[in-house]
Amino acid sequence: MTIHTHQPGEHESAYDGLLVNDAHWAFGTDFEDPLAGVDTTVPDGIDAAELASYCLALGDDALVLSHRLSEWCSRAPDLEEDIALANIALDLLGQARLLLARAAAADPSVVPTLPEGSPVPPEDALAFFRDDRAFRNVPLVELPNGDFAETVCRVLVFATHRLALFERLAAHPDAVLSAVAAKGVKELTYHRDFAGRWFVVLAGGTEESRRRLEAGLARVWAHRHELGVDAEADGVLAHVLATAGVAEPDVRPVVTDGGHTEHLGRMLAEMQSVARAHPRGLW
Amino acid sequence: MTAWEVAATVVDPELPMLTLADLGVLREVEEDGGAVVVAITPTYSGCPAMATMRDDLVRRLQEEGYDDVQVRVALDPPWTTDWITPEGRRALAEHGISPPAVSTGATDRRGPVPIRLSPTRRAVSCPRCTSGDVALVSEFGSTACKAMYRCRACLEPFDHVKEI
Structure with missing residues (x-):
């Protein structure tokens, strides 16, 4: 990693520091490698390409849902929920950074080639310079938000499955993936509780809140199969639905054949526009 | 030094x-x-x-x-509020932030985490007036590590560092 060394008293203003090193990547999250100093050697018996592909899929799920949730900023029903959704988006963005960085370290060939001398770190190259066909996320996370009830349903189903998965991944032989998962478990617990409580509240609210909740759940449920078969998640979701007095939706699964819906391309066009307009992104 | x-x-x-x-x-x-x-x-x-x-x-x-x-x-083991020192907890309270519960055992947790569909019960007291009559406003606050509370006695809102 690069340490930007500043001599004491060198800068009169905090902004002066921005001008010292003109190799700053202008559009990333910050100038920190999230795996700085972490041993990223792939352990014996693990296929590096498979590990990278798996981490990309997990990272893309988090990145895409994080972006969707961030679209709620300033638009949620009230300030507390606005802040809650932004917090969940931030946690998922953090998971995405770690997982994309882990994928890039395990198999550098997954990282798109950028112009020579580009300062873009691998995690940002993966986030901003792949097109929709290269993204590995499940279509569930790329669908437009819908209303607040539908967002609650999506966070509930997604966090329930991801939490169950991360509990198991905490014992993965790759020490980096297992550490990311063990950390994620704590965050996902809060996400799932938040969505589960709102699910019960909306189900027991007004006729309109219940109608919207059931409609949102049906749309989400049609994509639930993308998250795989998971007995623990089944049990948790059945418990939430029973507590809320909501029947499991009778919907036909939407099959995307491993591809994406039209929505991902549009979302990425917005998310990636600034980075792609300035691929060397220097200031 | x-x-x-x-x-x-x-x-x-x-x-x-x-x-x-x-x-x-x-x-x-x-x-x-x-x-x-x-x-x-x-x-x-x-x-x-x-x-x-x-x-x-x-x-x-x-x-x-x-x-x-x-x-x-260092990613492993994951950070837990159990690592906030007694001095740190005192400093938080002195600055109007409710410190997390001591020794949640969060680091030892393994296996399925039970879902909690009712508000988390914590023994939290208002850092301003010390009343225990407080209400959880949101599990999410101004930073990732804080929940928002309101004191029913002095009516002031305050942050609580939530246990992880």
């Missing part, structure tokens, strides 16, 4: 009443000749303050004559 002593004076950018050591984010400081390697751990995966912490550590250590400083990330 040893490198650890210097690093232990650096404060958290978002909770400046706490040092990184009191917050439990400063994991290790190794001195090898003139070189220093500092290990820090993020509170949450998306902690936006890691770069600032790193820069502050490097600057403080350089001020004390440690020219060769590297800061590395």
Whole structure:
């Protein structure tokens, strides 16, 4: 990693520091490698390409849902929920950074080639310079938000499955993936509780809140199969639905054949526009 | 001062009443000749303050004559509020932030986490008037590590560092 060394008293203003090193990547999250100093050697018996592909899929799920949730900023029903959704988006963005960085370290060939001398770190190259066909996320996370009830349903189903998965991944032989998962478990617990409580509240609210909740759940449920078969998640979701007095939706699964819906391309066009307009992104 | 002593004076950018050591984010400081390697751990995966912490550590250590400083990330074991020191908890309370419960056992938790569909019950008291008659407003607050509460006695809102 690069340490930007500043001599004491060198800068009169905090902004002066921005001008010292003109190799700053202008559009990333910050100038920190999230795996700085972490041993990223792939352990014996693990296929590096498979590990990278798996981490990309997990990272893309988090990145895409994080972006969707961030679209709620300033638009949620009230300030507390606005802040809650932004917090969940931030946690998922953090998971995405770690997982994309882990994928890039395990198999550098997954990282798109950028112009020579580009300062873009691998995690940002993966986030901003792949097109929709290269993204590995499940279509569930790329669908437009819908209303607040539908967002609650999506966070509930997604966090329930991801939490169950991360509990198991905490014992993965790759020490980096297992550490990311063990950390994620704590965050996902809060996400799932938040969505589960709102699910019960909306189900027991007004006729309109219940109608919207059931409609949102049906749309989400049609994509639930993308998250795989998971007995623990089944049990948790059945418990939430029973507590809320909501029947499991009778919907036909939407099959995307491993591809994406039209929505991902549009979302990425917005998310990636600034980075792609300035691929060397220097200031 | 040893490198650890210097690093232990650096404060958290978002909770400046706490040092990184009191917050439990400063994991290790190794001195090898003139070189220093500092290990820090993020509170949450998306902690936006890691770069600032790193820069502050490097600057403080350089001020004390440690020219060769590297800061590395330690992800394992994951940060837990159990690592916030008694001094750190006192400093939080003095600044109007309710500290997390002591020893949640969060680090030892394994296996399925039960879902909680009713508000989390915590023995929280108002850092302003010490009343225990408080209400949870939201499990999410101004930073990733805090929940929002309101005191029913003095009616003031306050932050609580939530247990993880």
